[in-house]
Amino acid sequence: MPDARDAILERICSATRRGADENAPARAAEEFAAIARPYLRAGRLDAEARLHLFIDRLHDYDAHVVETSADSLPRTIANVLQQHGQRKVIAADGLPHEMLPRDFEFLAEREAGIEDLNECDGIVTVCTVAIASTGTIVLAHGPGEGARRLSLIPDRHLCVVRAHQVVETVPEAFDRLAPSATHPLTFISGPSATADIEMTRIRGVHGPRFLDVVVVR
Amino acid sequence: MTIRVAESAQAPSFQKAALPLLEDAQLRRNVRHATDVIQLKRAQVVAETVDWQELRTTASDTKAHTLRYLDHYLLQFEKACTAAGGQVHWAADADDANRIVADLVRGYGGNEVIKIKTMTSDETGLNEALEHEGIRAHETDLAELIIQLGRDRPSHIVAPALHKNRSQVREIFRETMHLPDLGDRPEDLTAAARRYLREKFLRVKVGICGANFLVAETGSVCIVESEGNGRMCLTMPEVLISLAGIEKVIPSFQDLEVFLQLLPRSATGERMNPYNSLWTGVHANDGPKHFHVVLLDNGRTSVLADAEARQTLHCIRCAACLNACPVYRQTSGLAYGSSYSGPIGAIVTPQLLNMEHGQSLPYASSLCGACYEVCPVKIDIPEVLIHLRGRVVREQKSALDAEALAMKMAAAIFASRRRFEAAQRLGRLAQGPLVRKGWFGNLPGLLGNWTRVRDLRALPPQTFREWWKQRAKNAERSGHA
Numbered sequence: 001m002p003d004a005r006d007a008i009l010e011r012i013c014s015a016t017r018r019g020a021d022e023n024a025p026a027r028a029a030e031e032f033a034a035i036a037r038p039y040l041r042a043g044r045l046d047a048e049a050r051l052h053l054f055i056d057r058l059h060d061y062d063a064h065v066v067e068t069s070a071d072s073l074p075r076t077i078a079n080v081l082q083q084h085g086q087r088k089v090i091a092a093d094g095l096p097h098e099m100l101p102r103d104f105e106f107l108a109e110r111e112a113g114i115e116d117l118n119e120c121d122g123i124v125t126v127c128t129v130a131i132a133s134t135g136t137i138v139l140a141h142g143p144g145e146g147a148r149r150l151s152l153i154p155d156r157h158l159c160v161v162r163a164h165q166v167v168e169t170v171p172e173a174f175d176r177l178a179p180s181a182t183h184p185l186t187f188i189s190g191p192s193a194t195a196d197i198e199m200t201r202i203r204g205v206h207g208p209r210f211l212d213v214v215v216v217r
Numbered sequence: 218m219t220i221r222v223a224e225s226a227q228a229p230s231f232q233k234a235a236l237p238l239l240e241d242a243q244l245r246r247n248v249r250h251a252t253d254v255i256q257l258k259r260a261q262v263v264a265e266t267v268d269w270q271e272l273r274t275t276a277s278d279t280k281a282h283t284l285r286y287l288d289h290y291l292l293q294f295e296k297a298c299t300a301a302g303g304q305v306h307w308a309a310d311a312d313d314a315n316r317i318v319a320d321l322v323r324g325y326g327g328n329e330v331i332k333i334k335t336m337t338s339d340e341t342g343l344n345e346a347l348e349h350e351g352i353r354a355h356e357t358d359l360a361e362l363i364i365q366l367g368r369d370r371p372s373h374i375v376a377p378a379l380h381k382n383r384s385q386v387r388e389i390f391r392e393t394m395h396l397p398d399l400g401d402r403p404e405d406l407t408a409a410a411r412r413y414l415r416e417k418f419l420r421v422k423v424g425i426c427g428a429n430f431l432v433a434e435t436g437s438v439c440i441v442e443s444e445g446n447g448r449m450c451l452t453m454p455e456v457l458i459s460l461a462g463i464e465k466v467i468p469s470f471q472d473l474e475v476f477l478q479l480l481p482r483s484a485t486g487e488r489m490n491p492y493n494s495l496w497t498g499v500h501a502n503d504g505p506k507h508f509h510v511v512l513l514d515n516g517r518t519s520v521l522a523d524a525e526a527r528q529t530l531h532c533i534r535c536a537a538c539l540n541a542c543p544v545y546r547q548t549s550g551l552a553y554g555s556s557y558s559g560p561i562g563a564i565v566t567p568q569l570l571n572m573e574h575g576q577s578l579p580y581a582s583s584l585c586g587a588c589y590e591v592c593p594v595k596i597d598i599p600e601v602l603i604h605l606r607g608r609v610v611r612e613q614k615s616a617l618d619a620e621a622l623a624m625k626m627a628a629a630i631f632a633s634r635r636r637f638e639a640a641q642r643l644g645r646l647a648q649g650p651l652v653r654k655g656w657f658g659n660l661p662g663l664l665g666n667w668t669r670v671r672d673l674r675a676l677p678p679q680t681f682r683e684w685w686k687q688r689a690k691n692a693e694r695s696g697h698a
């Protein structure tokens with residue numbers, strides 16, 4: 001409705017006592033740049049303490065955390081899958097092959113239909129960045145991270161996080177995410193949950209009920 | 218243009234609506250329990266955030282700035298969203314918005330939609346409007362589902378069913394989902410909702426959501442949620458429609474680093490809620506093929522025009538002010554006659570309605586200031602309440618009845634906070650003969666209407682605000698302000 005658009009814009013101009021004004025974008029940019037940001041942007045912890053905090057926060061959300069090294073990553077993934085008796089597991093497209101255990105057969109994401117997602121035992125992805133202070137994993141849904149539905153419909157999500165991907169603060173994460181600002185982004189903080197009934201936290205409503213995080217040092 | 222906010226034009230006054238609620242002991246227990254739990258969790262995660270006040274300040278500055286250039290940022294959003302394959306629509310009022318959404322749904326051949334909890338669609342009465350057009354709307358947020366199946370009204374803006382306890386929820390699900398053996402553990406109830414909705418997530422072609430934030434710079438939309446029902450609605454359908462108030466826009470992607478720290482801590486007392494989703498227009502091979510945003514005015518531009526009340530539009534709908542409000546905690550949100558309740562409801566509903574309805578709402582407060590203390594975007598709700606009380610009385614001055622006259626006198630007093638405080642002090646000196654053991658009984662004359670609702674606590678020797686000021690002064694003196 002083009003007339004509603006014009007009417008709303010006009011009402012805004014008169015409400016803010018500005019006429020239609022060609023310099024508005026430039027002045028807005030100038031004023032915006034002048035907004036003070038005195039909050040903490042950069043973290044203060046060293047690498048070890050940061051990782052420790054991240055794992056601590058994940059535990060708070062009832063996520064299951066395993067630490068490993070790059071060399072033992074495939075074996076660790078195999079162990080986690082076995083531990084939970086997972087057989088039908090979907091690997092996100094673009095996941096580095098050397099990361100996956102050879103003796104385990106994965107279904108490729110591109111070959112998996114909705115039914116497969118609905119019935120499988122779990123999925124494996126990597127992430128773009130992780131935030132220690134909030135225990136958050138961020139997927140920008142690039143290679144190895146899967147389309148959004150991949151980490152949504154199945155009951156179990158195994159996510160591989162490398163130590164260098166972990167930042168301490170939310171602003172640091174946004175700095176790293178800037179190049180992906182127009183990708184679809186999913187911030188995941190623990191398994192899906194609700195507290196709508198008597199404020200009792202229940203894990204796993206519609207998203208995965210279980211989140212396994214493999215941290216690679 | 219006809220501005221409508223839920224059913225508020227037909228709603229009884231706050232004071233009238235509150236009466237039966239105050240007698241519902243179960244409801245008051247449920248509300249008190251829920252708000253106590255959230256407040257405690259909030260206090261913990263706010264206390265550990267050393268830069269909380271700095272985050273609040275930047276958020277408030279960012280919102281104030283955005284509102285000054287609202288037209289510019291909306292146009293920027295429209296351009297970026299359109300370039301990314303989205304379509305932007307503008308709705309002057311609730312009916313406009315509902316019609317646009319219904320036309321879109323029908324245009325895509327749909328007669329069913331799945332919905333993420335959106336206060337904005339409660340505001341416009343979207344579900345009823347869709348039903349009128351033969352389109353069935355399924356709420357997918359657990360609390361909204363409880364409300365929808367129980368044919369109830371939302372009592373809270375974040376947890377709309379917090380006035381219901383587990384056995385009440387079980388009764389609703391038993392009957393409407395045909396599950397006679399359903400247990401009443403929250404686990405059982407949640408599992409029942411999961412089964413009930415999963416089939417709909419995989420089948421229904423159109424999703425409807427609101428927006429927590431619209432990013433002008435990138436044209437992205439951000440949704441904050443817990444259950445994953447949001448992610449389902451955002452990614453599974455072929456068509457996605459977002460209904461968003463024009464005040465939801467923020468300038469840049471980076472601004473989210475501030476708001477995404479404030480919102481979850483304030484709303485649910487979590488460091489971060491389980492899921493935040495951001496998307497920009499349409500993404501190839503991932504999610505809906507068609508994306509529409511409906512930008513809604515419905516009275517927001519008249520709020521913008523009132524310089525003293527404009528800060529109302531900073532609100533990010535976290536509900537911290539509800540949980541902290543001593544009045545809300547007694548009555549629940551059901552007394553506010555609108556989908557917006559508590560202190561924010563008391564200021565936003567009458568303003569959207571241009572003070573033509575909901576005039577009792579600015580009086581639904583003791584002006585204790587707790588709402589301002591907890592507001593993550595620093596809206597000075599008591600100040601706005603006092604300002605609106607003044608407007609109510611001024612705009613009723615044509616009505617020459619005694620009540621209006623009394624209200625007018627009140628308006629002169631409420632017009633400035635300092636004068637209001639002076640009046641409170643004066644009141645303390647003058648109330649002597651009316652007080653019985655610290656409580657006012659039935660007051661004579663005009664004020665009697667009000668004390669019939671409940672005993673009015675006699676003005677304490679020190680008001681909350683005086684105490685607060687004194688406390689700050691003392692702290693300063695002892696060196697740790």
Ligand code: SF4
Nearest residue numbers: 532533535536538592
């Ligand atoms: S007014 Fe402030 S505290 Fe209340 S809901 Fe809005 S943002 Fe939250």
